[in-house]
Structure formats: structure tokens, C-alpha cells
Amino acid sequence: MSTAEIQVKHLSVAYGKKNVLHNIDISIAKGEFIGIVGPNGSGKSTLIKAISAFLKPSFGKILLQGNDTQNIKREEMARMLSVVPQHINIHFPYRVYDFVAMGRHPYQSIFSLTDDKEEKKHVNKALEITDTKHLANRSVLQLSGGEKQRVILAAALVQDASILLLDEPTASFDLHYQIETYNTLKKLNQDQQLTILAVTHDLNIGSLFCDRLLMISEGRLVADGTPDEIVTPEMIEKYYKIKIDHGISENTGRPFIVPTGKEV
């Protein structure tokens, strides 16, 4: 097999003395759409931050296209990988257009003009993809939660990286925008071979859109497989400690779950 897009090797991450991730091994090929699932506090966000090299491994390493993330230059890495964090606190009234254009940072220097034609094309395309073009002149401080999150996604897309990490990107979306956003991601994934890792709490979304799911529990990778293998009553009961009804969708052939209201 050729070099994997992302290779996580024996990764451990600690906050101070507290180990948050233990000895994790994952190999991800270019163009995979991967969901990271697991209960709260299991280390999903930490894994995303470690892959983006924001957190240093206390043991092990992470390779992006064969190169150790600790040795990749910051700007070069920003052209390989972009992130959509759980939330961004914005303190100043950036115009939506300018906010999205800021995602072009790794391609610009002090002397770059923001009204460059090529740059405009990138920004407008991302605004179109995320259905936020009509917001371009609004202040980011005035957007609703869902609008803001789509604008943040647009800013990650203009970064033009081949890997996209998302941390619960649709937590504040209504059902329509959840599905629309994941459809957009799926399309980018299929058309442009974009490699996607998304933390999600919604196992049905994960089942419907992801090729592969990683279950993280108490800092360990406890299961790694297709939605058919992961979204099962046994798995959910074991790691989420609830009873569920489980079925296979007639329309998509994918497994889905409905909580029964009983805890284990």
C-alpha cells in the first residue's frame, strides 16, 4: 500500500500528567470520509487537535503524507490540512466576506492584496458551496449559530487543503442544514478526493455519510470499522450505556438507531 494520507502511530497525548489518549493507531487513506464517535470526554476533540499538531504527542507520532507533523512547517501544513473547531468566539465585527477570506492566510504574504481576482474566486466559491453568499456583507457577530458555523466551514474550505478535520460541525444546525452540510461534505469528498475526519455525536449521521467510524472511549480506540460494524446494539450498549432500537434503513441500506429511553 502506498503512503497513507494520515498515519497515527502509537499516539498518546497528555494534559499535564493526565493521559487523555492512550496508544492510538489509525491509518487513513486519501479520500476516506471518517466519523469519530464516542461518549463525551473520551478524547475525540483531543485526537483532532493532535492530528492538526496543535497538541504535541507525549508518545508516538502522526504522519501526514509520510511526514512527521512535528517537522512540517506551519504554513505548509496549513495548506495540507484545515479545521472546523467546535466553536469560535469572535470578538470583532468582521464582515462575513472578509472573515472567509482570512482562511487564505497560508497562501498570502504581507504584500498580498485582498482584492486580488484569484483570491476573490476562491472566497466566492466557498460562499456558494456553503450557501452563505447572501450573508457576505453582514457582520459575523450578527449571524445565528447555524449561519456562523457554515461561514466557519467556508473559511476552512478556502484554505484549499486536502484534509479537513471537523469537530461536531453541525451541533447547532437544524435537521435540514445538518443533512445539507453533510451532503456538501460528501460531494467534496467524492469530487475532490477530500479526506474528511468529523467528530459527531449523531450516530445516524455517521452511519449515513461515513465510510468508516472510529469509536473512542476513555482515551482508547476501541473499534474501527464500517458503520455496519460499529452501529450495532452491542456496541452502543457497551460504550454509550443505553438501550436502543436498531434497524436497517430501507432507503439507504445503512443501519440506524433509536434510543429507547432505558439506560444500562
Place this chain on the structure above:
Amino acid sequence: MFTIFKKGSVWGLLPFVIFFLLAVLICPMIGSVNINIWDAISNMGNNSESLDASILFITRMPRLLLAGLTGAALALAGATFQALLRNPLATPYTLGVSSGGSLGAVLAIKFGLDISLFGFSDIAIFSFIGAGGTVALVFLLSKSKGQLPTPILLLAGVSLSFFFSAMILFVHYISDFTESYKMMRWLMGGLNVIEYGEIIRILPFWFISIVLLLYKARDLDQLTLGHYIAWSRGVNVARTLKLSYFAASMLTASVVSIAGPIGFVGLIVPHTIRFLIGPSYPRLMVASIFAGAGFLMFCDTFARVIIAPTEIPVGILTALIGGPFFIILLFKEKGKLSYEE
């Protein structure tokens, strides 16, 4: 309403440059004595022969030059600290640079430490040392694993600031009337008692800090969104924080050491610019330099003439003019800042 302030283009900077140039042209003309500008310029260098030349070049120009340098420095340092601390309320003084500098100055006045070094006065030297020492102390207190966490930086800076203010009050309290008046006067900020020499000596600090900060303008823009997102876009977060923190502190210390803690410029100039052309940092920072310089030049000119022949300390005037102006602007533009909760 402000259509000349084009958002998203370099042309948005033009009004601030014009404002600055107007200050440069108008302010030297105004004063309690009317001067003939052509006579003054043609007698440049012969200050002893022409009263006009001596008023323009010895009395007004150095003072105006210091006002420009100070205004530019405070506005730019304010914009920088607002990004570093991700807090719209931050000023050049939030982390204690000015109370450290003031404590140095007050001690120099109290104990009459009659040293001068490379032509700096004792007050300037001690205030610069006080400011620099405070920066170093806040930095050492806040540093943790090579990072500068914002909440710790703020707590360390603000608590040191309060501590130094108490010490200033204490020294003030045990001083006699002459010392006490000198201290009060210094704490109000002022641009008088100035000769070219003092200004030229702070110029290297001023210039290097400004170049460093402009070089980091794009990275500071990203930092306003948080360390993680800035990092993911290629910003070396720890290095940018340290470099900008020191450059902005050095910039503030250099002007505070001569002009005293002139308030308000660092808060209202950057915010006014944000209202007019948006918060994008590279443009905000360049605009801050011109607008800050122009603003303080105008303020100081008013301070000289408004109740001539008496002068008002310029620090009082920046607040008296800037305060109402900013509050009106805030009231008109607050819609842009409202969060949808």
C-alpha cells in the same frame, strides 16, 4: 453613511492619511501667538533672528512631533493588545506598562535621583525601567510551557497594575507639595518640556517596534479568532504572541517615558477605525498609526490654546474630546456589535 471609507480595499486608508496630513498642516499654525509661516520657514536655522522661526521650530514643532509619535504608538499598541488578549477593552496599559512606568517616574521625582544617561532625564529613565520591568515580570508570571495563556496574562497584568497604583498613591501621600504637584502633573500626561534630543532618542525603539508589529499584522488578525484556529492556518502562535507582546510594550514604554500615561487614545482610535473600515488587522494597524498621530496632534493643539495662555494637560483633553465622540459613535453603531444570543 461613511461611503468614503471603502471596506475591503486599501483606499479605505486614504481618509486617515488625509486626517494626518491636515493635522501636520494646520496644527503648527495654531497657537496663542500668530506667526507668519513663510517668514518662519525662510528663517529656518536662524532661530535667534526670527521670532516666528523660533516659535515654529523650537516651541511648536518638537512638541507636535512628540504628539504624533505618541498618538501613533498608543493607537497601534492598543490595537495590538486587543488582538493579543482577544479583548475589545484592552489598552496599551492593561498589562501594567503604564503603572510600572508611572511608579518609576514617581520614585524618580520623590527621591530626586539626579542621573542622566545618554541625555535622557532621570524621570524618563526610571519610567522606562519601571515599564520594562513590569513587562518582564508579567511575562515571567504568565509563561507556561512556552505559551502565554490569555486569562493568566490578564490577571497578572491587571493585579500588578493595581499593586503599582497603590504604591504610587503611597509615594504620593508621603511627598511634599512641590513633589506632589510634579507627580500629579506627570500622571496627567503632557507633551511640553520637550527638545528634539529626547524625541530622537526614543525614535529607534518607536521605529523598530512599529516595523515588527506591522510585520505581524496578518498573524494578529488570525489571533483574534483564537489560538487554535490561528495555528491551523499556519500561524506560529507562541512566537507571534511573544514578539508582539514585547514590541507593543516597548512601543508604549518608549512614549510613556516622555509623555506620561496619556489615556484613551489606545482604546478609542482602534475602535473608531473598526467602525469605519472594519476590524481587519493589516488595514486597522496602518490606519491606527495615521489616525492616532493626527488625533493627538489636534488634541495637543487644543490643549495649548483652549484656555490660553494656560495649557490643559493633553491627557485630560483626549478623554474630554474622545469620550463623548466615542460614546456617540458607539451608540450609532452598536447594532454591528450585537450578538445574537
